[in-house]
Amino acid sequence: MLRTGSAVLYLAVITLGLKFPLLGILVFGILGVMVLAGQRKKWCSSYCPRGSFLDLLVSRISPRKPIPRWFFGKFSRYSALTIFIAIFLLQLWRGQFFFGWPDNGLIQLGKIFVRMCIISSGVAITLALWKNQRTWCSLCPAGNLLRRI
Numbered sequence: 729m730l731r732t733g734s735a736v737l738y739l740a741v742i743t744l745g746l747k748f749p750l751l752g753i754l755v756f757g758i759l760g761v762m763v764l765a766g767q768r769k770k771w772c773s774s775y776c777p778r779g780s781f782l783d784l785l786v787s788r789i790s791p792r793k794p795i796p797r798w799f800f801g802k803f804s805r806y807s808a809l810t811i812f813i814a815i816f817l818l819q820l821w822r823g824q825f826f827f828g829w830p831d832n833g834l835i836q837l838g839k840i841f842v843r844m845c846i847i848s849s850g851v852a853i854t855l856a857l858w859k860n861q862r863t864w865c866s867l868c869p870a871g872n873l874l875r876r877i
Contacts, residue, residue: 731780738777741845749838756841759870772871778845778852779865786853787861795859799866808867816844 741751755777762771772779782790798804819840824830852864865871 731774731784734775734777734780735784738781741777741842742849745842745845746839749835749842752838752841752845753834755845763874771874772865772868776865776870778849778868779862782852782856782861782864786856790856790861791859792861793859795863795866799863804867805872809869809872812844812848812869815847816840819843 737751737755741755745751758775759771762775774780820826823836823840825833825837830836848864848869855863855867
């Protein structure tokens with residue numbers, strides 16, 4: 729039930745998020761609460777909205793091939809994290825967050841989170857259709873950061 733709810737939240741964010749950008753902030757808020765509650769390992773296996781979506785829906789069309797070992801290496805994980813952070817910082821720059829809090833800052837920040845979700849979802853679904861529904865998880869920036877905490 730929890731995984732289904734998580735997958736529904738994920739679908740809501742990628743389909744309705746640009747119209748209701750606070751949904752993007754909600755997902756990152758839930759991640760923060762889970763980390764503070766000491767549920768870091770549970771996040772990736774059970775609570776992650778994208779992981780739930782990939783397991784419940786995309787797994788039906790994924791070839792379920794083994795994930796290449798190099799996806800699990802530090803170089804791959806840190807490269808993905810670096811690209812993700814660079815895209816995020818570029819969007820913050822374009823939203824003028826480096827010069828103070830802009831008008832409608834919470835809405836703009838929500839839109840940035842939603843766009844990041846949509847972009848990374850495109851990568852996750854492509855990887856799932858190529859190898860395995862959880863291939864993205866080996867590169868996931870959130871999971872990579874959670875390993876460090």
